[in-house]
Amino acid sequence: MTVILAIARRELSSLFRIPVGWIAIALYLFLAGIVFAYLIFNPGQPATLRPLFAISAWLLLPVAPAISMRLVSEELRSGTIEPLMTAPVSDGAVIFGKYLGAIAFLALMLIPTVLHAALLWWFADPAPDMGPILAGYLSLFLLAMLYSAVGLWMSTLTPNQTLAFLGTLFFLLVLLLATTIGFEYAPSWLRPVLAHAAIQTRLVDFAKGIIDTSHIVFFLSASTLFVTLSVFTLESRRWR
Amino acid sequence: MxxxxxxxxxxxxxxxxxxxxxxxxxxxxxxxxxxxxxxxxxxxxxxxxxxxxxxxxxxxxxxxxxxxxxxxxxxxxxxxxxxxxxxxxxxxxxxxxxxxxxxxxxxxxxxxxxxxxxxxxxxxxxxxxxxxxxxxxxxxxxxxxxxxxxxxxxxxxxxxxxxxxxxxxxxxxxxxxxxxxxxxxxxxxxxxxxxxxxxxxxxxxxxxxxxxxxxxxxxEGKSAGYRVEWKSVSPEADGRLAAQLHAIPGVATIRQEPTLDGWSAATIEPATSASTLDLREPIARALQSSGTLVRTLERQRASLERLFVDLVEDVAADDDLARSQPRSGQ
Missing domain, CATH: 3.40.50.300 (P-loop containing nucleotide triphosphate hydrolases)
Known part of the structure; x- marks a missing residue:
């Protein structure tokens, strides 16, 4: 566990030492700010952050891959993977440590958006219901976990960060489009699969304050799948 | 361990x-x-x-x-x-x-x-x-x-x-x-x-x-070459001596240069195949038979570089041999 935490800590502090970390934070807060200013913080509107949470699948789309793209790719490109993988550390610990670092960074990135909730609390009458807000933050965290896991896996596949970024973006974009717009055009046999893989509908539920266990299980199991794939991909590099 | x-x-x-x-x-x-x-x-x-x-x-x-x-x-x-x-x-x-x-x-x-x-x-x-x-x-x-x-x-x-x-x-x-x-x-x-x-x-x-x-x-036993210094009498005599040294089996190259005090010096390099042979005796005989006055004849210790080059050349020669064998069998 000490080793996993050491890797996570290094990853997290590195993300705060490189421009891409700060640009990702700025981009997310800028997008979230626009949503808040134009869709939420208006006179006569109900005091809720529901639009922000419901649209988060799209807001995080360019941000999470920018954070995850370097996780393993950068190690492969710079060669630092060699001293790391010749230390007494398992491949699983390397991957899990990096994953932990990335989701910790994304969680910290979400903290300034608490200001949005505080503003609603301060100005709105009646005060906003805290249940949906807390459920919304839980959904944001679960979404960050899933996106980071996909991004982590992509970064184990290539030493090129741009490729890892574009691969993650493409994968998530196809998933989002297929389960929203694509759903209507999909053949009937494919629809149950697409409905199960749908992120948007689950986020809407969370935004309403509905914490459905199946949604939590979906995000956790999908994230576990991609983290496990990352471990296998990293391990397979030794045998190539 | x-x-x-x-x-x-x-x-x-x-x-x-x-x-x-x-x-x-x-x-x-x-x-x-x-x-x-x-x-x-x-x-x-x-x-x-x-x-x-x-x-x-x-x-x-x-x-x-x-x-x-x-x-x-x-x-x-x-x-x-x-x-x-x-x-x-x-x-x-x-x-x-x-x-x-x-x-x-x-x-x-x-x-x-x-x-x-x-x-x-x-x-x-x-x-x-x-x-x-x-x-x-x-x-x-x-x-x-x-x-x-x-x-x-x-x-x-x-x-x-x-x-x-x-x-x-x-x-x-x-x-x-x-x-x-x-x-x-x-x-x-x-x-x-x-x-x-x-x-x-x-x-x-x-x-x-x-x-x-x-x-x-x-x-051990590998030689990087031989250093010889002798009294130069005339360019013709030096040329004859060089020809005699070249005739020694195992000698690959001879680099000759004058010394500052008017003597002649040469570095005689053995072929890779002869690097473990001691060529001092045939060199001494060649010098003796040409009637040259000699002040130095020493065998120089091989460097790691020489060993390395010899090994690489050996492998290349083995490869050449392996490549030529199927052709000769045709």
Whole structure:
């Protein structure tokens, strides 16, 4: 566990030492700010952050891959993977440590958006219901976990960060489009699969304050799948 | 102990390493030599556990690098070629991270980091970002990280890369000092450096072990050439002598130059096939029969470079022979 935490800590502090970390934070807060200013913080509107949470699948789309793209790719490109993988550390610990670092960074990135909730609390009458807000933050965290896991896996596949970024973006974009717009055009046999893989509908539920266990299980199991794939991909590099 | 037993590794159809075996004891400084692409780095990567061998086994302090990989790695310090580092970190924070990877207890961490910083002359730059450091300093940070947990086997891939001459000398001293109670395996392209530092030479060419032993044993009986100085009477007489020397079987080249005091000097180089023969007697006879006054005839000790070139040429000659055989059979 000490080793996993050491890797996570290094990853997290590195993300705060490189421009891409700060640009990702700025981009997310800028997008979230626009949503808040134009869709939420208006006179006569109900005091809720529901639009922000419901649209988060799209807001995080360019941000999470920018954070995850370097996780393993950068190690492969710079060669630092060699001293790391010749230390007494398992491949699983390397991957899990990096994953932990990335989701910790994304969680910290979400903290300034608490200001949005505080503003609603301060100005709105009646005060906003805290249940949906807390459920919304839980959904944001679960979404960050899933996106980071996909991004982590992509970064184990290539030493090129741009490729890892574009691969993650493409994968998530196809998933989002297929389960929203694509759903209507999909053949009937494919629809149950697409409905199960749908992120948007689950986020809407969370935004309403509905914490459905199946949604939590979906995000956790999908994230576990991609983290496990990352471990296998990293391990397979030794045998190539 | 480091035991490498009959290891092989292929990448697709390319056989990078074929049946390499050797064993090293504490106190030994082994220099691994070979041309580019010979399989040195692949062998090193198998020893460090970064790559598993396709066949054979490697044990560090009795721990197999595949079946007991993590315990084997605890006994290993490794400086990869060009010392890859996290450039956004400082040397101190990087060493702290490395200490945590090795589960060094909190109380031992700070003294171990300080000792590694002092030992690798990093005190002045310990809190600067690695991105701002020169290549030489980065090399030293990599070495400090390899030494941090006091490993019993230290593997250094091109350790003097990017160091200036003073640092190379300090590095040589440090390696000798470190080898007192551990095994050091290093690869280098600088043969003179290896000759000065190493107590054991391992030569790998085309993935196979071509030589393994103490430098003195490997160079035993090998000659780099013969130095002859004689009184020059006339250019014609010198020409006759040169012709006689050329006629000696095993003589490859003769380089002649005048000395400052008016004598003639020549370096006679033997052919690769005759490098173990002693040609002093036929040279002396040639000088005697031409009636030349001689003041020097000495056999020069072969350098590691000569040994290396001979081995590479031997392999190339074997390859030529292997290629020509099927044709002659047609």
């Amino acid at each position: 480091l035991h490498v037993r009959d290891v092989s590794k292929s990448f697709g159809r390319f056989h990078a390493v074929r049946g390499v075996s050797f064993a090293l004891e504490p106190g030994e400084i082994a220099g691994m030599l070979g041309p580019n692409g010979a399989g040195k780095t692949t062998t090193i990567r198998m020893i460090t556990g970064f790559l598993p061998p396709d066949a054979g086994s490697i044990a560090i302090a009795g721990r197999d690098t595949v079946t007991d990989s993590q315990n084997a790695r605890r006994h290993l310090g490794y400086l990869p070629e060009s010392a890859p580092l996290y450039t956004e970190m400082t040397p101190r924070s990087y060493l702290d991270f490395r200490a945590r990877l090795y589960n060094t207890p909190r109380t031992e961490r700070k003294p171990a980091i300080k000792a590694a910083i002092d030992r690798c002359w990093l005190s002045d730059v310990a809190d600067r970002r690695i991105a701002q450091l020169s290549k030489g300093y980065r090399q030293r940070v990599g070495l400090a990280a390899a030494l941090l947990h006091n490993p019993s086997v230290l593997v250094l891939d091109e350790p003097t890369n990017a160091l200036d001459p003073t640092q190379v000398r300090e590095m040589r001293r440090l390696i000798t000092e470190l080898a007192k109670d551990r095994i050091i395996l290093l690869s280098s392209h600088i043969l003179a450096e290896v000759e000065l530092t190493c107590t054991r030479i391992i030569v790998i060419i085309r993935g196979a072990l071509r030589a393994d032993g103490k430098p003195s044993d490997l160079l």
